[in-house]
Amino acid sequence: AQSVTQLDSQVPVFEEAPVELRCNYSSSVSVYLFWYVQYPNQGLQLLLKYLSGSTLVKGINGFEAEFNKSQTSFHLRKPSVHISDTAEYFCAVSPPIIQGAQKLVFGQGTRLTINP
Amino acid sequence: NAGVTQTPKFRVLKTGQSMTLLCAQDMNHEYMYWYRQDPGMGLRLIHYSVGEGTTAKGEVPDGYNVSRLKKQNFLLGLESAAPSQTSVYFCASSLTSYSNQPQHFGDGTRLSIL
Numbered sequence: 001a002q003s004v005t006q007l008d009s010q011v012p013v014f015e016e017a018p019v020e021l022r023c024n025y026s027s028s029v030s031v032y033l034f035w036y037v038q039y040p041n042q043g044l045q046l047l048l049k050y051l052s053g054s055t056l057v058k059g060i061n062g063f064e065a066e067f068n069k070s071q072t073s074f075h076l077r078k079p080s081v082h083i084s085d086t087a088e089y090f091c092a093v094s095p096p097i098i099q100g101a102q103k104l105v106f107g108q109g110t111r112l113t114i115n116p
Numbered sequence: 117n118a119g120v121t122q123t124p125k126f127r128v129l130k131t132g133q134s135m136t137l138l139c140a141q142d143m144n145h146e147y148m149y150w151y152r153q154d155p156g157m158g159l160r161l162i163h164y165s166v167g168e169g170t171t172a173k174g175e176v177p178d179g180y181n182v183s184r185l186k187k188q189n190f191l192l193g194l195e196s197a198a199p200s201q202t203s204v205y206f207c208a209s210s211l212t213s214y215s216n217q218p219q220h221f222g223d224g225t226r227l228s229i230l
Contacts, residue, residue, distance in 0.1 A: 004158075043221030043222050044159075044206070101172070103164075104159075104161070106159045108158045109156075
C-alpha cells in the first residue's frame with residue numbers, strides 16, 4: 001500500500017518570493033508521482049508528473065519538482081510566485097500498472113496563499 | 117472543450133433523502149472515477165469504472181452506489197443520505213489504464229446533508 005504526507009497544510013508567501021511545498025511518500029514498490037493544483041471552486045489539474053528518468057521534472061506555470069528516492073520525497077518548487085498561484089496543491093502517487101484502473105493516493109493538500 | 121462535466125454543482129439534502137450525481141465526459145475515456153474531498157484528508161476514491169457496464173469499489177465505497185450504463189456517463193448514488201456524506205465530490209476520467217496517464221477532473225459537486 002502507498003501513503004502520501006504533505007508536511008505543510010498551509011504555506012503563506014509574499015509575491016515574487018520562492019516557495020517549496022513538501023511531499024513525502026511511503027511505498028513498498030516503485031511508484032509514479034504527481035502534483036495536482038486546485039484553483040478555487042475548480043477541479044484538479046495536473047501540474048507535473050515523474051515516471052522515470054531525470055529526477056528533476058518541469059511542469060506548467062514555472063513549477064518544478066525533484067524526485068529523491070533515498071528520502072522518498074517529491075518536493076514542489078517555484079523560484080518566484082505570483083498572486084495567481086494561490087491555490088491548493090496535492091501530491092499523489094500511483095503504482096505502475098498494466099491493467100486495471102489507476103488508483104491515485106493523494107496527500108492531504110497544501111494551501112498556498114500569495115500575499116502582495 | 118467541455119471535458120468532464122458534473123451536475124449538479126451544489127445540493128442540500130436532508131438526512132435519509134436520496135439523490136444521484138451525474139458525471140459526463142466527452143473525451144471517449146475508458147476509465148472513470150468518483151472521489152470525495154474532505155478538509156485535511158485530500159481526495160479519497162469511492163468507486164471507479166474500467167469501462168461501460170463495469171464498476172468496482174474504491175477506498176471508501178460504503179453508502180454509495182454507482183452505474184456506468186453508457187461509456188460517457190458515470191452516476192454516483194446516495195440511497196439514504198447521512199451527515200457524514202457532506203463533502204465535495206469529484207468525478208475524473210482517464211484515457212487508458214496506464215498509470216502515466218493523467219486523470220481529468222470535473223469542477224466538483226458540493227453536497228451538504230442536514
